[in-house]
Amino acid sequence: DIVMTQTPLSLSVTPGQPASISCKSSQSLLHSDGKTYLYWYLQKPGQSPQLLIYEVSSRFSGVPDRFSGSGSGTDFTLKISRVEAEDVGVYYCMQGIHLLTFGGGTKVEIK
Amino acid sequence: EVQLVESGGVVVQPGGSLRLSCAASGFTFDDYAMHWVRQAPGKGLEWVSLISWDGGSTYYADSVKGRFTISRDNSKNSLYLQMNSLRAEDTALYYCAKGDLGYWGQGTLVTVSS
Numbered sequence A: 001d002i003v004m005t006q007t008p009l010s011l012s013v014t015p016g017q018p019a020s021i022s023c024k025s026s027q028s029l030l031h032s033d034g035k036t037y038l039y040w041y042l043q044k045p046g047q048s049p050q051l052l053i054y055e056v057s058s059r060f061s062g063v064p065d066r067f068s069g070s071g072s073g074t075d076f077t078l079k080i081s082r083v084e085a086e087d088v089g090v091y092y093c094m095q096g097i098h099l100l101t102f103g104g105g106t107k108v109e110i111k
Numbered sequence B: 001e002v003q004l005v006e007s008g009g010v011v012v013q014p015g016g017s018l019r020l021s022c023a024a025s026g027f028t029f030d031d032y033a034m035h036w037v038r039q040a041p042g043k044g045l046e047w048v049s050l051i052s053w054d055g056g057s058t059y060y061a062d063s064v065k066g067r068f069t070i071s072r073d074n075s076k077n078s079l080y081l082q083m084n085s086l087r088a089e090d091t092a093l094y095y096c097a098k099g100d101l102g103y104w105g106q107g108t109l110v111t112v113s114s
Helices: none
Strands: A004-007 A010-013 A019-025 A038-043 A050-054 A067-072 A075-080 A089-095 A106-110 B003-007 B018-025 B034-039 B045-051 B058-060 B068-073 B078-083 B092-098 B108-112
Touching (some): A004 A089, A019 A038, A038 A067, A075 A089, B003 B092, B034 B068, B034 B078, B045 B068, B058 B068
Antiparallel strands (some): A067 A075, B003 B018, B018 B078, B068 B078
């Protein structure tokens, strides 16, 4: 099974400042079709997870451009260029190359 | 607009059975595989099961294999999860998710308790 490891566990950010979350997979997420199946979700309090980024760096419909994803192989990063109050919640990375596995989550709060 | 609405979650005793449903709308249901994902209270996300667009292939997490069965009825735009031999550790909010993983329902709560 592919293990997804996220760091840090939590993040406290001043509004307007950047934030970064790391995600490492135990195996490469690069598929033979050339795509890398790494996703990022945000779960706001009391809500379902919402997709932010798919295939490492593609923003899902309606996602603000302050969210960006990068990485390759087994190492990935989600960056928020300027954190806003509405960005609080738990962020999860997820691999989709072999069924699905989620990272443990990173809780983001506002200072 | 894509909508996924789960139902069927209740309080059930250990060893009991339950069937969850997910009603889909706003997209061509039989074009997509579908997933069930769960979240125990205060915990992270755990993938449960996947079914192919035609129901011909199914996959399960080791934690539910042999106890849960995923199925679908494309004529009714519906996804199901039959849950047998329920355990306390199956207590969770169960989400259905569209195969492209961009859309999730609001979840239905299953509580396994005596």
